[in-house]
Amino acid sequence: MTLQHWFWIGFNLFVLAMLALDLGVFHRRAHVVSLREAITWTVVWISLAMIFNLGLWYLAGPQKALEFFTGYLIEYSLSVDNIFVFALLFSYFAVPAKYQHRVLFWGILGALVMRAVMIIAGTLLIAKFAWIIYVFGGFLILTGVKMIVKKEEEIHPENNPVVRWFKRLMPVTAGYREDKFFVRENGVRMATPLFVVLLLVEVSDLIFAVDSIPAIFAVTTDPFIVYTSNVFAILGLRSLYFALSGVMDKFHYLKVGLGVVLTFVGVKMLLAHTAWKIDTLVSLGVIVLILAAAVVMSLLRPKQPEAGTSPPHLQ
Secondary structure, eight states, rough: OOOHHHHHHHHHHHHHHHHIIIIIHHHHHHOOOHHHHHHHHHHHHHHHHHHHHHHHHHOOOOHHHHHHHHHHHHHHTHHHHHHHHHHHHHOOOOOOOOHHHHHHHHHHHHHHHHHHHHHHHHHHHHHHHHTTHHHHHHHHHHHHHHHHHOOOOOOGGGGGGGHHHHHHOOOOSOOOTTTTTTEEEEEEEEHHHHHHHHHHHHHHHHHHHHHHHHHHTOOOOOOHHHHHHHHHHHHTTHHHHHTTTTTGGOOTTTTHHHHHHHHHHHHHHHHHTSTOOOOOOHHHHHHHHHHHHHHHHHSSOOOOOOOOOOGGGGG
């Protein structure tokens, strides 16, 4: 077994151990995640990612470390869109605050599996069909422009085809049954609304992954770097949600900033095999500058609520 195989095994064992520690020790009992707890865990996950980055620098060199850091920043920033959707779903389905962590834990566990499959597929496609990188680049540019120009729209989860399909497949209880996803009542196995929310969380992550995973292939095609940067970004998403969900509406320019980032990354992919290839370090600087500008603009020009509209976090 090669050293690279041990890297894969060791990293996945680490992830499983952290997830077991999270669910089995720190969140063994359902409870409302406080702001202090959320910020603490956000710092923990970011710190672990940076420690891993230092390890990459030492073992694989500065270029791999730079690729990981840039990829991690792209994936972590793009995951902000997930937070808007989580807030919408939890509000629409009136999910009790103490059960939200359980939904996100299993949702993110499913997201890790889905993204691993998509990363493997993307890596194989690029290795076999080099021209696919231009397809990814064009797709990211179109997605980025759409994010920039598209106005906010109300989302209606009850109209989601996945929800309608699932309700035909299995009966759903009228209310929550504590933190259970499935129950048996009157001899009939039924899903609870909590599982419906989990299903929508998984579907939303799958949709966002279609944008974010091609973006990191603009930075590196090394499957280990792509995978680990994605995993660290996803693992830190739950705590980031609980830390920022209440103030996300203040950063209304962030979606535009993310659209600019996707467009830039798409252009980088299209220029990958030309004389105008954009260096990874330059990419990192541009991405940081775009995100910082979006945050500063949001603070300098607060969004004015419109009369008769829903609260911003529900749009």
